Amino acid sequence: xxxxxxxxxxxxxxxxxxxxxxxxxxxxxxxxxxxxxxxxxxxxxxxxxxxxxxxxxxxxxxxxxxxxxxxxxxxxxxxxxxxxxxxxxxxxxxxxxxxxxxxxxxxxxxxxxxxxxxxxxxxxxxxxxxxxxxxxxxxxxxxxxxxxxxxxxxxxxxxxxxxxxxxxxxxxxxxxxxxxxxxxxxxxxxxxxxxxxxxxxxxxxxxxxxxxxxxxxxxxxxxxxxxxxxxxxxxxxxxxxxxxxxxxxxxxxxxxxxxxxxxxxxxxxxxxxx
Amino acid sequence: xxxxxxxxxxxxxxxxxxxxxxxxxxxxxxxxxxxxxxxxxxxxxxxxxxxxxxxxxxxxxxxxxxxxxxxxxxxxxxxxxxxxxxxxxxxxxxxxxxxxxxxxxxxxxxxxxxxxxxxxxxxxxxxxxxxxxxxxxxxxxxxxxxxxxxxxxxxxxxxxxxxxxxxxxxxxxxxxxxxxxxxxxxxxxxxxxxxxxxxxxxxxxxxxxxxxxxxxxxxxxxxxxxxxxxxxxxxxxxxxxxxxxxxxxxxxxxxx
Numbered sequence: 194x195x196x197x198x199x200x201x202x203x204x205x206x207x208x209x210x211x212x213x214x215x216x217x218x219x220x221x222x223x224x225x226x227x228x229x230x231x232x233x234x235x236x237x238x239x240x241x242x243x244x245x246x247x248x249x250x251x252x253x254x255x256x257x258x259x260x261x262x263x264x265x266x267x268x269x270x271x272x273x274x275x276x277x278x279x280x281x282x283x284x285x286x287x288x289x290x291x292x293x294x295x296x297x298x299x300x301x302x303x304x305x306x307x308x309x310x311x312x313x314x315x316x317x318x319x320x321x322x323x324x325x326x327x328x329x330x331x332x333x334x335x336x337x338x339x340x341x342x343x344x345x346x347x348x349x350x351x352x353x354x355x356x357x358x359x360x361x362x363x364x365x366x367x368x369x370x371x372x373x374x375x376x377x378x379x380x381x382x383x384x385x386x387x388x389x390x391x392x393x394x395x396x397x398x399x400x401x402x403x404x405x406x407x408x409x410x411x412x413x414x415x416x417x418x419x420x421x422x423x424x425x426x427x428x429x430x431x432x433x434x435x436x437x438x439x440x441x442x443x444x445x446x447x448x449x450x451x452x453x454x455x456x457x458x459x460x461x462x463x464x465x466x467x
Numbered sequence: 468x469x470x471x472x473x474x475x476x477x478x479x480x481x482x483x484x485x486x487x488x489x490x491x492x493x494x495x496x497x498x499x500x501x502x503x504x505x506x507x508x509x510x511x512x513x514x515x516x517x518x519x520x521x522x523x524x525x526x527x528x529x530x531x532x533x534x535x536x537x538x539x540x541x542x543x544x545x546x547x548x549x550x551x552x553x554x555x556x557x558x559x560x561x562x563x564x565x566x567x568x569x570x571x572x573x574x575x576x577x578x579x580x581x582x583x584x585x586x587x588x589x590x591x592x593x594x595x596x597x598x599x600x601x602x603x604x605x606x607x608x609x610x611x612x613x614x615x616x617x618x619x620x621x622x623x624x625x626x627x628x629x630x631x632x633x634x635x636x637x638x639x640x641x642x643x644x645x646x647x648x649x650x651x652x653x654x655x656x657x658x659x660x661x662x663x664x665x666x667x668x669x670x671x672x673x674x675x676x677x678x679x680x681x682x683x684x685x686x687x688x689x690x691x692x693x694x695x696x697x698x699x700x701x702x703x704x705x706x707x708x709x710x711x712x713x714x715x716x717x718x719x720x721x722x723x
Contacts, residue, residue: 254518277569278513306541306573312572313568349543
């Protein structure tokens with residue numbers, strides 16, 4: 194097995210990165226998220242870490258899988274996907290493949306379906322083992338809430354409380370200020386006895402490294418992580434200080450931008466543009 | 468409420484998913500509804516609600532011959548809010564192919580399993596191919612991923628089932644082995660053949676291809692008795708509907 198996660202003497206550090214919401218686009222905040230995923234994977238797997246997406250919650254949509262590959266194909270890593278709905282076309286030793294990874298990324302979608310399909314294929318126990326072996330677990334939206342005891346899902350239409358795998362104690366609500374109805378349902382649920390937890394805006398994240406409290410991260414100005422807890426019948430929401438993740442422009446893109454600016458300047462000079 | 472018989476049509480493979488340009492099996496199930504403009508709901512759950520599959524359903528079940536709809540369990544924010552009400556208002560529920568393990572998992576999570584039993588008992592015709600066939604039976608042989616495996620279905624039909632049946636195929640070999648190891652007897656269907664059950668009885672086998680057949684299989688000690696069933700080819704308009712009588716019998720000993 195690769196990396197520092199499996200050295201017999203030391204207990205591997207258990208790491209989970211929960212993200213409130215993002216895509217695999219070429220926009221700066223999405224690039225910043227990809228850089229972070231790559232960095233975490235490299236800390237375990239070295240120069241060319243293995244990164245696998247589990248797009249189960251989306252129903253293994255090709256859009257998500259394609260955007261994941263186009264984001265990581267240009268980066269130094271070995272990307273792969275485990276599509277449980279597509280295994281017929283491309284058989285794969287599930288357990289071996291997942292346990293060979295440095296980072297397993299879980300995509301968004303329906304939390305209810307995600308957990309149901311994982312249960313049917315017995316994936317949860319593999320992921321729990323992966324976590325204990327130091328493989329980084331990461332994900333956004335449903336792919337972030339699944340690690341907690343509970344979350345707020347729209348899997349059945351309206352936002353409702355749902356249980357997760359419980360690798361992390363407490364609860365999580367994603368798309369926090371981006372979806373006010375979800376946030377409202379979360380505040381109600383915590384008031385009604387759901388375990389205390391966190392709210393994450395799109396492009397905000399929380400990183401657990403070992404025991405203790407997580408560190409908050411943000412890839413977009415204004416995107417925040419919140420601690421949400423019930424105290425004496427009142428739900429308190431407090432923003433957490435977060436580290437900003439800058440988005441380095443890839444070299445190829447910088448060339449493109451320079452070229453575009455040259456053309457724009459020429460057009461302006463020629464009076465084509467206002 | 469009308470007292471219609473309980474009906475399930477289990478395709479070994481075929482219909483719009485696999486036989487583009489050959490609508491015989493799809494026409495057959497539409498005809499069973501007895502409705503002039505049947506309400507047809509497609510459940511693509513086994514494919515993960517793949518967009519291209521949903522589009523193909525709407526093209527095949529166009530609005531001039533029926534009232535089509537679908538339910539995406541991965542996109543509940545769209546589509547009908549009350550799943551039970553929507554499903555129980557249909558004439559035909561059509562289940563697509565894909566991963567039967569994932570299908571059953573997702574259905575359980577949304578309570579679809581019990582709604583489908585209700586629909587069946589209310590006389591709504593249930594049909595499907597591949598995973599959409601296996602799901603109705605008590606036991607099934609799934610060859611979707613790697614080695615064929617045995618698994619439990621919804622159990623509306625108290626038999627075992629095997630799809631995409633082929634003489635020299637790995638599924639047939641595995642099915643025979645499972646039967647010898649104690650799997651209950653049941654039915655297999657080749658691509659293009661469909662098993663039509665009324666209540667829990669096989670009423671007839673129909674086919675969209677002249678050579679496609681259905682089979683009855685039972686274990687007798689260490690032998691497997693495989694009976695080829697007389698099948699009606701739906702492309703021959705004048706052919707009377709055949710009773711599901713044995714056409715040929717074979718037994719495969721333990722070594723098979």
